[in-house]
Amino acid sequence: MSEQPETYAAAAEVGAVRKRRTRLERAGLLLKSAPPSAWFGMIVVGFYILVAVFADVIAPYGEAQIHPIPFAPWGGEFMFGTDQIGRDVLTRLIYGARNTMGIALATTLLSFLIGGGLGLMAAINRSWLDQLLSRFVDVLMAIPSLIFALMLLSIFGSTVTSLIVIIAVLDSTRVFRLTRAVAVNVAVMDYVEAAKLRGEGLGWIMHREILPNIMPPLVAEFGLRFCFVFLTIAALSFLGVGIQPPTADWGSMVRENASLIQFAKYDLTAAITPLLPAAAIALLTVAVNFIVDWFLHKTSGLRDDH
Amino acid sequence: MTTEMNPKDGILLEMRDIRIDGYSDERWHPIIKGVDLTLRRGEIMGLIGESGAGKSTLGKAAMGYTQPGCKLTGGSIMFDGIDLAKASDREKRNLWGTRIAYVAQSAAASFNPAHRLIDQTVEAATRRKIRPDAESRTDAVELFRALQLPNPETIGSRYPHQVSGGQLQRVMTAMAMSPRPDLIIFDEPTTALDVTTQVEVLSAMRNIVEDFNTAAIYITHDLAVVAQMADFIKVLRFGEEVEEAPTREMLTKPEQPYTKSLWSVRSLEKPEVKGEDIVLSIDHVDASYGPLKVLHDVNISIPRGRTVAVVGESGSGKSTTARVITGLLPPTAGTVSFNGKPLPAALKDRSKDQLQRIQMIYQMADTAMNPRQTVYEIIARPLEFYLGLTGKAKEARVMDLLKMIELDESFIDRLPSELSGGQKQRICIARALAANPDVIICDEVTSALDQIVQEGILKLLLRLQKEFNITYLFITHDIATVKAISDGIVVMYRGKVVEQGLKSEILAPPFPEYTQLLLSSVPEMDPDWLTNLLEARPV
Numbered sequence: 083m084s085e086q087p088e089t090y091a092a093a094a095e096v097g098a099v100r101k102r103r104t105r106l107e108r109a110g111l112l113l114k115s116a117p118p119s120a121w122f123g124m125i126v127v128g129f130y131i132l133v134a135v136f137a138d139v140i141a142p143y144g145e146a147q148i149h150p151i152p153f154a155p156w157g158g159e160f161m162f163g164t165d166q167i168g169r170d171v172l173t174r175l176i177y178g179a180r181n182t183m184g185i186a187l188a189t190t191l192l193s194f195l196i197g198g199g200l201g202l203m204a205a206i207n208r209s210w211l212d213q214l215l216s217r218f219v220d221v222l223m224a225i226p227s228l229i230f231a232l233m234l235l236s237i238f239g240s241t242v243t244s245l246i247v248i249i250a251v252l253d254s255t256r257v258f259r260l261t262r263a264v265a266v267n268v269a270v271m272d273y274v275e276a277a278k279l280r281g282e283g284l285g286w287i288m289h290r291e292i293l294p295n296i297m298p299p300l301v302a303e304f305g306l307r308f309c310f311v312f313l314t315i316a317a318l319s320f321l322g323v324g325i326q327p328p329t330a331d332w333g334s335m336v337r338e339n340a341s342l343i344q345f346a347k348y349d350l351t352a353a354i355t356p357l358l359p360a361a362a363i364a365l366l367t368v369a370v371n372f373i374v375d376w377f378l379h380k381t382s383g384l385r386d387d388h
Numbered sequence: 389m390t391t392e393m394n395p396k397d398g399i400l401l402e403m404r405d406i407r408i409d410g411y412s413d414e415r416w417h418p419i420i421k422g423v424d425l426t427l428r429r430g431e432i433m434g435l436i437g438e439s440g441a442g443k444s445t446l447g448k449a450a451m452g453y454t455q456p457g458c459k460l461t462g463g464s465i466m467f468d469g470i471d472l473a474k475a476s477d478r479e480k481r482n483l484w485g486t487r488i489a490y491v492a493q494s495a496a497a498s499f500n501p502a503h504r505l506i507d508q509t510v511e512a513a514t515r516r517k518i519r520p521d522a523e524s525r526t527d528a529v530e531l532f533r534a535l536q537l538p539n540p541e542t543i544g545s546r547y548p549h550q551v552s553g554g555q556l557q558r559v560m561t562a563m564a565m566s567p568r569p570d571l572i573i574f575d576e577p578t579t580a581l582d583v584t585t586q587v588e589v590l591s592a593m594r595n596i597v598e599d600f601n602t603a604a605i606y607i608t609h610d611l612a613v614v615a616q617m618a619d620f621i622k623v624l625r626f627g628e629e630v631e632e633a634p635t636r637e638m639l640t641k642p643e644q645p646y647t648k649s650l651w652s653v654r655s656l657e658k659p660e661v662k663g664e665d666i667v668l669s670i671d672h673v674d675a676s677y678g679p680l681k682v683l684h685d686v687n688i689s690i691p692r693g694r695t696v697a698v699v700g701e702s703g704s705g706k707s708t709t710a711r712v713i714t715g716l717l718p719p720t721a722g723t724v725s726f727n728g729k730p731l732p733a734a735l736k737d738r739s740k741d742q743l744q745r746i747q748m749i750y751q752m753a754d755t756a757m758n759p760r761q762t763v764y765e766i767i768a769r770p771l772e773f774y775l776g777l778t779g780k781a782k783e784a785r786v787m788d789l790l791k792m793i794e795l796d797e798s799f800i801d802r803l804p805s806e807l808s809g810g811q812k813q814r815i816c817i818a819r820a821l822a823a824n825p826d827v828i829i830c831d832e833v834t835s836a837l838d839q840i841v842q843e844g845i846l847k848l849l850l851r852l853q854k855e856f857n858i859t860y861l862f863i864t865h866d867i868a869t870v871k872a873i874s875d876g877i878v879v880m881y882r883g884k885v886v887e888q889g890l891k892s893e894i895l896a897p898p899f900p901e902y903t904q905l906l907l908s909s910v911p912e913m914d915p916d917w918l919t920n921l922l923e924a925r926p927v
Contacts, residue, residue: 272756278735279714280773280823281743294760 116376123372130366134180141173146328153342156351163355165339171355177330178359183366185246185325186312192250193311194304197257202288204258205265206274216262219255227252228317235323245324249314253307260303264296298377305374309367316363332359400468400570400603401427401450407462408445408454408627419445419458421627429570430601434618434635436608436650438838439809442627447573447607451488452480468570485512489564493576495556499548505559506544513567524566531562534599535592554585558592565596572597572604578613582701583865583909590616590911591922609838611650612911615639616918623647635915649840651913656843656872658850660891663691663875666728667859668713668746668827673722675712682708683719684883690827690876693853695860697874697891699867699906705883706863710829713861714748726827744774747820751832753812757804763790763815764800770822789818793848810841814848821852827859834869846872867910871895879903 154164162171204212238244277291318324319333339356346353408420420442435443452472465472492498510524532540535558578586606617621638623630631644642648668690675683683705690696698706711717715735723730732738750756767786771777793814820828834842877894879887881902
């Protein structure tokens with residue numbers, strides 16, 4: 083404090099003034115404080131994204147290109163061998179990253195749009211609309227979601243669109259619950275009341291007053307949800323109602339080559355082949371969770387301030 | 389060494405050249421810059437200053453404690469021959485709770501809700517084996533009696549949520565008193581209480597401290613309160629001592645200009661003006677929360693360009709009246725009329741123009757502003773929303789408004805968390821002003837602020853009223869604020885209007901019973917006020 087006025091002046095009151103930082107500086111500081119686990123997660127996720135984006139360039143063969151030798155061994159022409167109809171496993175792994183992650187991302191975004199939007203509305207409205215939505219969500223949640231998804235997919239057919247919409251709707255129930263719970267706490271704040279008194283519409287209150295204040299838990303939930311959606315898609319594909327051939331995806335790759343496991347005593351590498359897509363799923367899930375954990379730790383307040 | 393000090397001086401606590409640093413913005417800042425403090429046995433010292441002056445930090449340092457994020461960088465704290473600045477944690481823990489006790493501001497947050505009051509009261513004495521548990525319990529009942537708690541024999545078996553805030557604060561004093569400490573530190577113990585409750589707690593605390601000849605440090609920002617309690621007063625500002633003197637001397641002839649400015653706060657008084665043109669009137673309004681009826685036949689009329697203060701204790705229906713006016717709580721009977729025309733009861737039925745005419749300022753400026761919006765966004769929104777201003781015109785108007793509330797343009801990109809309490813409230817005023825309203829409802833707008841900041845806000849409100857002929861409905865429980873700002877007064881009690889009229893009429897005898905109680909409970913800047921009041925009041 084350089085100047086200390088003798089008499090009172092409003093502008094000179096001692097506030098908790100912090101140093102101004104640009105977004106870039108703040109991001110830099112944030113990254114500097116990231117623990118090794120978060121770094122690991124970020125590097126892995128970054129690698130997956132690169133692979134997914136540049137799949138066409140990286141992959142040695144075409145996605146559905148069939149070679150004359152099914153179940154070719156590792157090494158040589160085919161790094162991880164070929165599958166039951168002679169498609170290159172490495173190529174399918176690379177394309178699988180794009181397809182599985184792309185669909186999972188689209189599904190998660192859609193489920194947040196539906197669940198988040200309705201959750202915010204319910205939290206602000208708190209009347210019959212809240213009751214109606216909450217009870218409807220309870221009903222949906224009472225049915226085991228995998229079985230429900232199986233049923234709906236067999237009704238509407240296993241196209242990519244119906245896969246995305248069905249999983250998104252089923253998953254949005256969880257998002258709705260979370261959004262409503264955190265938004266209710268913010269909706270009772272004076273500034274939301276002030277916005278209502280000003281005559282602001284629902285859209286403004288949702289988007290400008292409440293949403294920015296509940297972002298941290300939602301972002302953390304987004305990471306987790308993404309993993310669950312990913313696993314659900316893989317599980318559905320494994321069961322045969324998910325992503326349909328010839329589109330490559332990790333879940334169906336596990337199923338198609340599952341029988342190779344029994345050859346473990348003759349050729350260990352062949353037995354590992356069906357485990358490769360499974361490992362890809364596991365690694366991504368772990369990596370995303372590391373990032374989410376770090377983010378939760380940063381925003382939960384459960385940390386030392388100094 | 390000071391350990392060889394003559395014990396006959398009776399000096400209990402001697403702090404020399406205390407320096408404390410706090411950590412923020414990635415570096416250490418000085419919070420306390422070399423303050424001395426001497427306290428003898430049985431003396432009560434008042435420590436006053438605005439927020440951020442370092443009074444709580446200094447008070448805690450008297451126990452050898454610094455809160456996380458702070459560190460003691462210099463000085464000595466001699467407590468009865470022990471240097472707390474150098475003592476180990478173990479030595480300090482042996483003193484805390486037994487020889488030095490601490491009474492915190494929020495009693496509700498300081499009690500463990502899962503244990504009975506009596507168990508918590510005797511805990512320190514029992515665990516440190518000062519005397520047998522049974523003896524402590526009998527003693528605790530005596531303390532409850534001395535503190536004038538109702539049913540002293542049985543109140544200890546209750547849980548913290550089963551007694552009122554004022555009672556809890558007294559139980560906490562009993563808890564501090566139980567091991568018979570040499571020193572008690574009171575950290576704003578009555579700030580969170582109603583005026584009528586504050587009187588009881590103050591007198592109980594003062595008596596018990598006197599009876600046991602305990603030394604005390606009383607930290608507060610309320611001068612009138614400290615005048616009742618302390619033998620001498622120390623004024624702090626920016627972590628430095630401004631001046632120290634015996635209470636009477638300090639009140640009658642303060643030396644430093646800063647102290648004088650503190651003293652003058654309570655003398656602000658607005659000459660009342662009668663108003664004829666009624667801008668807002670509330671007629672025969674009943675309102676209820678569910679089955680609970682909270683307003684009974686309330687009639688209030690507010691003349692244009694004047695200030696009507698609504699006074700009453702918590703739960704009297706003051707804020708509910710505001711909610712009815714704004715339309716947040718539609719009344720079950722009666723009407724609210726604006727400029728002679730009835731307003732629709734519910735918020736959603738009111739037009740944008742009707743909403744624009746009545747604006748509101750909240751008690752807690754912290755929660756009244758979206759923490760993720762900058763000052764510019766907060767003030768600009770009503771301009772855009774009601775007046776349709778955009779681009780340069782909007783920007784220019786925001787600058788005007790900032791100037792009106794005595795802040796400059798360096799504030800526009802700050803977030804609410806980067807403002808002081810007074811500045812936050814000013815931004816809220818600017819936001820209300822941006823709508824060009826006829827009426828502003830001020831709900832306890834100054835009660836969370838320090839007095840010197842309060843005065844600034846009140847002066848600002850008065851100036852704005854003069855310039856723009858704004859009408860205020862001013863909800864408060866503080867009579868000094870009422871005197872400073874109002875033309876008319878409405879006294880509310882349990883959802884009913886007890887009295888209503890011009891300020892001079894209400895503040896002149898004869899008073900109805902409740903008005904009398906309310907008025908007499910407001911501490912005055914006279915060290916004998918509490919004593920006289922208690923003598924005058926029937927027990």
